[in-house]
Amino acid sequence: MRAIVRHQFGGPEVLIEEERPRPRPEPGQVLIQVQAFGLNHAELYMRRGEWGDVAPVSGIECAGTVVEDPDGVLAPGQTVLAAMGGMGRTMAGSYAQYVVVRRANVVPVASDLPWDRLAMLPESYGVAWSCLQQCLNVQPGQRLLVRGASSALGRAALDLATMLGVRAIGTTRSARHVAGLQALGAERVLIAGVPLSVEEAGQFDAVLDLLGNSALRDSLRLAAPGGRVCVAGFLAGLAPVEAFNPLADMPSTVQLSFFGSFNFGAAGHPMDAIPYQHMADAMADGRLRGTPARTFPFSGIQEAHALMERNQANGKLVVRLDH
Numbered sequence: 432m433r434a435i436v437r438h439q440f441g442g443p444e445v446l447i448e449e450e451r452p453r454p455r456p457e458p459g460q461v462l463i464q465v466q467a468f469g470l471n472h473a474e475l476y477m478r479r480g481e482w483g484d485v486a487p488v489s490g491i492e493c494a495g496t497v498v499e500d501p502d503g504v505l506a507p508g509q510t511v512l513a514a515m516g517g518m519g520r521t522m523a524g525s526y527a528q529y530v531v532v533r534r535a536n537v538v539p540v541a542s543d544l545p546w547d548r549l550a551m552l553p554e555s556y557g558v559a560w561s562c563l564q565q566c567l568n569v570q571p572g573q574r575l576l577v578r579g580a581s582s583a584l585g586r587a588a589l590d591l592a593t594m595l596g597v598r599a600i601g602t603t604r605s606a607r608h609v610a611g612l613q614a615l616g617a618e619r620v621l622i623a624g625v626p627l628s629v630e631e632a633g634q635f636d637a638v639l640d641l642l643g644n645s646a647l648r649d650s651l652r653l654a655a656p657g658g659r660v661c662v663a664g665f666l667a668g669l670a671p672v673e674a675f676n677p678l679a680d681m682p683s684t685v686q687l688s689f690f691g692s693f694n695f696g697a698a699g700h701p702m703d704a705i706p707y708q709h710m711a712d713a714m715a716d717g718r719l720r721g722t723p724a725r726t727f728p729f730s731g732i733q734e735a736h737a738l739m740e741r742n743q744a745n746g747k748l749v750v751r752l753d754h
Contacts, residue, residue: 434527435732436487440480443736446526448729451488454523454531461500461537463513467550467726468493468525469583470739470748472666477519478736481669490525491518491692494549498529505539512707513537514553515695526732528752535696538703542711547726547749549711551587555747556721557705558663558692559587563595566661566688567637571596574634576653579641579666580617581608583724583747588639589615590721594713600635608745615720633658633682642667647675654685663690723749 434451456462468490477485492514497505505511516536518524523531542549563569575592579585580601592599593616601617603609609620633655640650641664650660681687694700713719724746727735735748 432528433729434488434523435490435729437478437489438487440478443478443733443740445478446489446732446736448732451527453529456499456501456531458501459534460531461505461511461513461534462498463493463495463511463530463532463537464498464754465493465525465528465530465752466495466754467546467749467751469550469554470735470744470750471554471583472664472739474519475736475740482520485520486523488523488526489519490527490530491515491520492550492553493525493530493532494546494553495530500534502534504534505537509539510542510549511537511539512549512553512557514557514702515692526750528754533696536702538705538707540708540711542708542715544711544715547723547751548714548721550749550751551583551721551723551747552707552710552714554692555583555587556591556710556719557695557702557707558584558690559591560705560710561692561700562639562661562663562690563588563591563597563637566663566690567639567659569595569597569637573597573636574655575599575637575639576635576650577601577617577639577641578646578650579603579664580612580620581605581745582641582664582666583744584664585639585641586612586615586721586746589617590719591710592616594718597637611745637661639663644668644670644672647672648680651681651685651687654682656682657684659686659688661688661690721747723747725749726751728753 497509513532516533581603638660643665645667
């Protein structure tokens with residue numbers, strides 16, 4: 432099978448196409464023919480060696496069809512979504528024609544959506560739903576602030592929030608993203624670097640912080656009494672919060688949580704609890720409006736990584752296989 436392999440850490444040029452043996456599933460695993468896969472910042476960290484020793488074939492999510500399930504739970508030819516479960520880290524990932532995935536991390540869907548749109552769902556929309564529903568518990572009419580809204584995850588969160596009847600406000604670093612974020616339902620779009628007014632402090636029922644540790648104190652300040660803050664990204668860097676003191680830094684009654692998709696498929700975080708079928712149906716009928724920022728062929732992986740590394744993706748990048 433064709434696979435994109437990394438033999439050393441470095442820039443996009445270390446990702447090269449090779450022929451590798453097709454993997455074989457064991458009990459509890461599923462062999463998937465990959466039709467498309469989304470790109471994620473996690474794969475930049477893996478490629479650069481910032482997450483230590485990881486599998487030479489990257490990729491943490493995909494959309495495709497079942498080839499073999501040794502336990503007979505999923506039928507051959509069935510359309511599935513898959514994410515995490517060690518893909519790209521402890522086992523070969525989805526940058527390939529075929530991938531073996533833990534069955535706990537595979538969810539069947541019935542949909543006629545194009546593969547590149549289905550490939551947006553496993554990670555970006557799955558994480559966005561988990562943050563909005565499980566961590567932030569957003570309700571119709573509430574005010575949600577999405578910090579880092581022009582990212583793939585931020586756009587998915589805006590899209591889902593709008594469908595849920597939530598009043599979503601987004602932040603972005605560039606004014607060129609404003610129209611696109613408004614098209615996904617953002618009530619307002621704030622440009623990063625322009626401080627929020629004093630009146631905004633304590634006004635948001637929920638804050639989804641995709642910037643990470645450097646923005647945490649400010650995100651807590653922006654939450655209303657009884658509000659919630661969820662950290663689910665590190666777009667502004669991985670450096671830890673220095674001298675964090677809950678007594679001084681956390682407003683009373685504001686709840687803080689974190690969500691990482693590495694929990695997918697683990698105890699308490701079953702992937703089949705995420706309504707992927709409902710989201711696929713909502714994409715098909717227009718209630719969810721997200722589309723890939725750009726779709727690349729398999730041979731375009733280096734260009735896609737370079738674009739993502741320059742922070743010029745402007746949304747979800749997807750690779751579509753032609754088999």
